[in-house]
Amino acid sequence: MAGTVYIVGAGPGDPGLLTLRAYRLLQQTDAVVYDRLVNSEVIALIAPGVIRVFAGKSCNRHSMTQEEINHTLLALARKKKHVVRLKGGDPFIFGRGGEEAEFLAQHGIAFEIVPGISAAAGCAAYAGIPLTHRQLASGVRYVTGHRQNDDKLALNWASMADADTTLVIYMGLGNADTIRRELISHGMDASTPVAVICEGTTPHQRRHITTLGQLVQTIARERIEPPATIIIGRVVALAGTMDWFGMDTLPVRKAL
Numbered sequence: 001m002a003g004t005v006y007i008v009g010a011g012p013g014d015p016g017l018l019t020l021r022a023y024r025l026l027q028q029t030d031a032v033v034y035d036r037l038v039n040s041e042v043i044a045l046i047a048p049g050v051i052r053v054f055a056g057k058s059c060n061r062h063s064m065t066q067e068e069i070n071h072t073l074l075a076l077a078r079k080k081k082h083v084v085r086l087k088g089g090d091p092f093i094f095g096r097g098g099e100e101a102e103f104l105a106q107h108g109i110a111f112e113i114v115p116g117i118s119a120a121a122g123c124a125a126y127a128g129i130p131l132t133h134r135q136l137a138s139g140v141r142y143v144t145g146h147r148q149n150d151d152k153l154a155l156n157w158a159s160m161a162d163a164d165t166t167l168v169i170y171m172g173l174g175n176a177d178t179i180r181r182e183l184i185s186h187g188m189d190a191s192t193p194v195a196v197i198c199e200g201t202t203p204h205q206r207r208h209i210t211t212l213g214q215l216v217q218t219i220a221r222e223r224i225e226p227p228a229t230i231i232i233g234r235v236v237a238l239a240g241t242m243d244w245f246g247m248d249t250l251p252v253r254k255a256l
């Protein structure tokens, strides 16, 4: 019998956001293959003696190709190893968890998916921004701001420029000017509030509040670097009153 591969979400940073299922697997597995965006404090939770393989993948820098990662998982599973494939955030949200699961299924390897807190959910919560709100946003849409091989960002801009829907843009820093220009030219107001959250849920979190019209200038002025998540929509206006993480008034959080 080959081993099982557990495709596990590590959450966006704060190790306290790891699920109990993920934590138990890190304690019991034979090997962990992990991505660059997995927080070092989560890596520190892997039991001693477990094989660790750094896959090093980020949105556009790869130390292992996707094919090499797939074959590493396959080789470990065929050696009867139980393997945790540990990914930042949630494995099924811009995490290629689907591609890896497909590959394993094609090769007859048993797998399990363990969801994680996505960057969207983590950054929004820790920035004090409810992604939906009965008066401000009736829906939320997760969008990639980056295409494979740096291809032109061709999104359905007309459907995205909807004041009732919050947009969460992953990997969008490099294409911020296109995002700004296209949304405004498709009817979104330049004064729409925008938050850019870097290293969300970690002690290094920075939360920049701006407008759609000023997005590019804010990124340049504040020297914002990845990993960053961009939230666009009326709900961002609530960030001023809900900055619980910035105020850091919750001693229980530190104790956990």
Ligand SMILES: C[S@@+](CC[C@H](N)C(=O)[O-])C[C@H]1O[C@@H](n2cnc3c(N)ncnc32)[C@H](O)[C@@H]1O
Pocket: 012, 013, 037, 058, 059, 087, 088, 089, 090, 091, 092, 093, 094, 095, 117, 118, 119, 120, 123, 169, 170, 171, 172, 197, 198, 199, 200, 201, 226, 227, 228, 229, 230
């Ligand atoms: C390849 S995607 C992985 C997304 C992940 N699977 C998820 O569910 O959040 C990487 C992007 O997620 C976002 N991201 C991940 N961790 C983040 C963090 N701690 N703070 C802000 N954005 C983050 C950034 O947009 C980053 O470029």
